[in-house]
């Protein structure tokens with residue numbers, strides 16, 4: 001929800017830009033931290049969701065670790081001051097250079113996604129007289145019941161090591177002198193709103209942890225990934241129910257006294273704290289359709305074009321007016337999928353009206369591109385208002 005002061009401030013800034021509500025971010029982080037702490041759970045923030053400096057600084061200050069998916073993210077996490085013991089490196093395609101840099105930086109662990117990657121990390125660690133801590137990312141074949149394009153834990157997905165490869169994985173771990181097995185890792189998908197799927201995940205985590213322990217390994221870390229969704233239809237009910245989320249794991253995971261439970265939340269922490277603020281360039285009233293053409297497009301926020309994702313769209317120049325007209329709200333990019341919403345009910349809208357596209361804090365600014373040689377999208381926070 002924007003105050004009159006916010007909107008007056010926006011009208012002085014060049015659009016389009018991401019606007020971050022850092023107070024809301026802080027409240028969300030504190031709620032998550034407290035809920036996790038009550039079960040002694042550890043959270044590594046999934047940096048891929050948003051690596052804007054303003055956001056990362058708040059997250060680091062609360063005390064979360066960083067879950068990184070590229071050498072660039074590892075470097076950034078260390079540069080903004082996350083402790084190396086709190087940096088985890090995941091990803092299905094780590095390059096040799098990225099692995100070497102992470103080894104040199106002595107990060108906490110690698111979440112390993114294939115048998116070949118285990119061999120490569122062992123070789124690269126041996127060449128440097130290092131011991132690499134590894135957690136095995138297991139593909140548990142659990143359906144996250146989310147959009148197919150953001151499901152990661154089914155047999156047909158590219159992520160993780162499949163259950164039938166566990167004997168080979170155990171053998172490799174035993175024969176690899178430069179690997180230290182610390183635990184198991186899972187991530188079944190993103191924007192999960194049906195919390196019941198996490199019960200299925202917990203059952204699989206329990207089975208795999210028992211399997212590794214039966215085969216002579218000590219499983220110190222149970223990393224269950226992230227994926228908690230947000231309510232894109234109600235951006236003003238902003239803080240996800242972290243208590244209910246963590247309670248599922250507290251109730252259904254079998255945790256031994258020497259084990260730690262790790263989470264990698266992204267979207268739930270940052271999703272509601274930003275909006276993309278854009279301006280109406282043109283209004284086109286056709287016979288079949290009315291169009292609003294914005295100065296932001298899929299180059300600034302790709303989710304609708306990529307996953308037909310819903311984001312609430314508001315004309316914040318006319319908040320008091322009735323939503324009397326239906327518009328297709330589109331961007332300036334030369335692609336027909338460059339559309340933020342079809343038949344969106346809005347007040348009658350005019351050139352230069354400010355439009356807010358809500359819930360854009362996660363996978364928004366970080367997925368922006370230069371397609372059509374667009375300028376890099378700007379960002380501001382309420383602290384500058």
Ligand SMILES: Cc1ncc(COP(=O)(O)O)c(C=O)c1O
Nearest residue numbers: 046187190226227264265266267
């Ligand atoms: C391995 C891993 N961990 C954590 C996340 C964070 O997911 P989310 O933003 O849905 O919490 C992702 C992205 O889906 C991921 O691939």
Ligand SMILES: N[C@@H](CCCC[NH3+])C(=O)O
Nearest residue numbers: 048150190191303362363
């Ligand atoms: N980028 C996706 C989520 C993918 C999560 C990364 N594993 C989104 O915008 O919803």
